[in-house]
Amino acid sequence: MKRSGIERSGLTPRFWEKKPLEKLSQKEWEALCDGCGKCCLNKLEDEDTGEVALTRVACRLLDDQTCRCAHYENRHQFIPECIVLKPDNLDTHAYWMPQTCAYRLLWEGKPLPAWHPLETGSPHSVHEAGVSVQGMTVSEFDTPEEDWEDHIIEEPI
Ligand code: SF4
Ligand code: SF4
Numbered sequence: 370m371k372r373s374g375i376e377r378s379g380l381t382p383r384f385w386e387k388k389p390l391e392k393l394s395q396k397e398w399e400a401l402c403d404g405c406g407k408c409c410l411n412k413l414e415d416e417d418t419g420e421v422a423l424t425r426v427a428c429r430l431l432d433d434q435t436c437r438c439a440h441y442e443n444r445h446q447f448i449p450e451c452i453v454l455k456p457d458n459l460d461t462h463a464y465w466m467p468q469t470c471a472y473r474l475l476w477e478g479k480p481l482p483a484w485h486p487l488e489t490g491s492p493h494s495v496h497e498a499g500v501s502v503q504g505m506t507v508s509e510f511d512t513p514e515e516d517w518e519d520h521i522i523e524e525p526i
Contacts, residue, residue, distance in 0.1 A: 374437070375402055377487065385487065390475055391456040398456075401475070403485050403495045406436030406502040407467035407524065408452075411509060413517060414465070421465045424520040427506035436501050469500055469526050500525050 377400045381387065384397050393401075409431040413422045430439045430447060438444055444451050452462060459476045466473040471481055481488055484498035496503045507520060 375400060375404060375486070375492065377492075380487075385471075385475060385481065390459070390472075393456075400487065401471040403469070403471050403481075403487075403500075404436055404492055405467065405469065405495050405500055406431055406506075407500075408470060409436075409438065410502060410506065411517060412465055413521065419464075422521045423467075423524050424517045425502075425506050425522050426509050426512045426517050426520050427502065429509050431502075431506065433502065433504060433506045436496070436503055467524055469524075 376396060380397060380400055384393070385401060388397075390398075406427075407423070409428045411424050411426045411428070413424060414420070415422075427433065428438075428448060428451070430444055431437075432439055440447060452458075454462060454472055459472060463473050463476050469482060471485060471487075474481060482498075482500075483489075484494045484500065486492045486494055488494075495501045502525070505522075505525070512520065
C-alpha cells in the first residue's frame with residue numbers, strides 16, 4: 370500500500386492526535402503512511418495457526434531504493450489484490466500489518482514513533498532509522514513462490 374509520493378505540506382499540526390482515524394481527510398490519511406514499504410513484502414500465512422511470516426520477497430511494483438510503488442494510482446491494473454486500506458477495514462488487516470505501520474499503531478491507540486516523517490519533517494527519516502525495506506528485498510519475478518520460505522525475515526523495527 371505504499372504511496373507513490375506522500376504530500377505532507379499544509380496539514381494541521383499533529384492532526385493524528387486530534388482526530389479519530391475515521392474523521393481524517395484523504396490527504397491526512399495518505400500522510401500517515403511512513404513510506405517504509407514493509408506492507409509491500411509478501412507474507413506467508415500458516416493456514417492452521419494463522420501465524421504470519423514476513424519475507425524479503427517484494428511485490429513486483431515496489432522500488433527497492435525509494436520504497437515506493439511504481440504505479441500507485443493505477444496499481445490495480447497490475448496487482449488487483451493490492452489492499453486499499455481504510456478506517457473501516459483496519460480491523461480486518463491490522464493482524465498482518467507491520468508492527469511499526471502508522472495505521473496499525475494508531476488503530477491500536479499507540480503514538481507514532483519518533484522517526485516517523487510526520488514527527489521529523491523528513492521523508493528520509495524512516496530509512497535513516499533502518500525500519501524500511503530499502504535495499505533489502507528480492508524481486509518476486511526472480512523468486513519462485515516455493516522458495517519464499519528461504520527468504521523469511523524478522524521485521525526491521
Ligand atoms: S501494488 Fe505492490 S508495490 Fe504497489 S502498493 Fe500494492 S503491494 Fe505495494
Ligand atoms: S506498512 Fe504502513 S506505514 Fe509502512 S508503507 Fe505500508 S501502509 Fe505505509
